[in-house]
Amino acid sequence: MKKLLILGSGTAGTIMANKMRRSLKVSDWDITVLDKKDKHYYQPSQIFIPFQLYGYDDDKGCVHDSQDFIPKNVQLVITEITKIDPDKHQVETRNGTYDYDWLVVTLGCRIAPEEIPGMVEGYGKNVHYFYTMKSALEMQKALKDFDGGKLVLNVAEYPIKCPVAPIEFACLAHYYFELRGIRDKVELEVVTSMDGIFSKPVSSKILGDMLIDRGIKIVPSFNLSEVDSEKGIIRSYEGKEVKYDFLAAIPPNLGPQVIEDSGLGDGSGYVPTNPNTLKADHHDNIYVMGDCSNVKTSKAGSVAHFEAGIVAENLLREIHGMEPHPDFDGHSNCFIETGYHKAHLIDFSYLQEPVPGKLPFSFIGPFSLLKETRLNHWGKLFFRWYYWNILLKDRYSKPMEYFLPSRMSSRGKRKSYMAKSSA
Ligand SMILES: Cc1cc2nc3c(=O)[nH]c(=O)nc-3n(C[C@H](O)[C@H](O)[C@H](O)COP(=O)(O)OP(=O)(O)OC[C@H]3O[C@@H](n4cnc5c(N)ncnc54)[C@H](O)[C@@H]3O)c2cc1C
Structure with missing residues (x-):
């Protein structure tokens, strides 16, 4: 029996498990998915939850048991992955060791507020996040208590999951304060490490103008070095300072620690990956999908979905002794x-x-x-x-x-x- 091992049951891992179970015979291939969580979160909902818009009052409808989406004849094991050993074709977990013939790594990325001095200390006081379900729900409460002052949305550094989330957050904050009738009491500012609101010129101009029309100030090229929550100031490596009353922070997004600990990472936890075949650059029999690869496109569920078609085809080609197609265009x-x-x-x-x-x-x-x-x-x-x-x-x-x-x-x-x- 051959073994396909999928690491992660998030967006990318779940789609792959379904695709591959349909393509590989149950009598020939054993498919196993490993994840430390037994719940699957719909992360795009976290943009609405802080503002309680369109029925997103809590996490109802935004989280389900992961098992509900894993097909029959695929084993889902809930355990933490502690090491990936590409030489031995083995993955170590808290529950034991798993061998593989082919490995698909879909371990996502994580927020790392501890990378920025002062960010963790200020959390819950005047620093808030929305990049996890828990923090988005906590931000909802904090926003209810905010009756005016300066709200700063800061992106510490890129890449981040869903690079349009800062634009959405700023627009929804504007709309939310208008609905509450206190927009004139709130100053809104987006402080970003990029030189515009988005990385590509045509959309950056159109979307940037939209924010300016709503009275939202954009502060570009601000590389966050520290959060001073006592004084309500963020500072940059370039020596700039921005004052705030309410900091909506997007902390650094890093790849999973286990990728770095296993020697598979690029220093930030992302796996160096061929941008067109989606095969791991330095290791045989490994494909990488979703947020944990270092390919230069958005970290988005849509990308995980588009990549799945390419990875499934390439895996089948390799299993049948053919070369992978260099087909992914970063869609x-x-x-x-x-x-x-x-x-x-x-x-x-x-x-x-x-x-x-x-x-x-x-x-x-x-x-x-x-x-x-x-x-x-x-x-x-x-x-x-x-x-x-x-x-x-x-x-x-x-x-x-x-x-x-x-x-x-x-x-x-x-x-x-x-x-x-x-x-
Ligand atoms: C606020 C917000 C808004 C977003 N909005 C959109 C949007 O509108 N459109 C869009 O396309 N995308 C959006 N996204 C991004 C999208 O949710 C992600 O890009 C997508 O979920 C990535 O899928 P993935 O499978 O790579 O990672 P994930 O879905 O995060 O799955 C990774 C899995 O790996 C598991 N894992 C990690 N480490 C270990 C370990 N050591 N052991 C065991 N298991 C482990 C995790 O538990 C997790 O289940 C948004 C994200 C956020 C945060």
């Missing part, structure tokens, strides 16, 4: 909730930055790229149902590949922008 897409029942949508790849247009069909859409629409907003809200019922279980993968292909489609994208922005 990513994301709704950007902007308040007032509207959202933007972006769709891009390694070489093609987000541009205006329509998705998935030219002219008719119905979704609009880089434009605030109600339909995009309804798409964002509907996505949670789609995530639990279709995406994680990899249902209807053939028709879905047409609407949401693993490789980005140029269908519907405005040609004039594409000519300007292609690499």
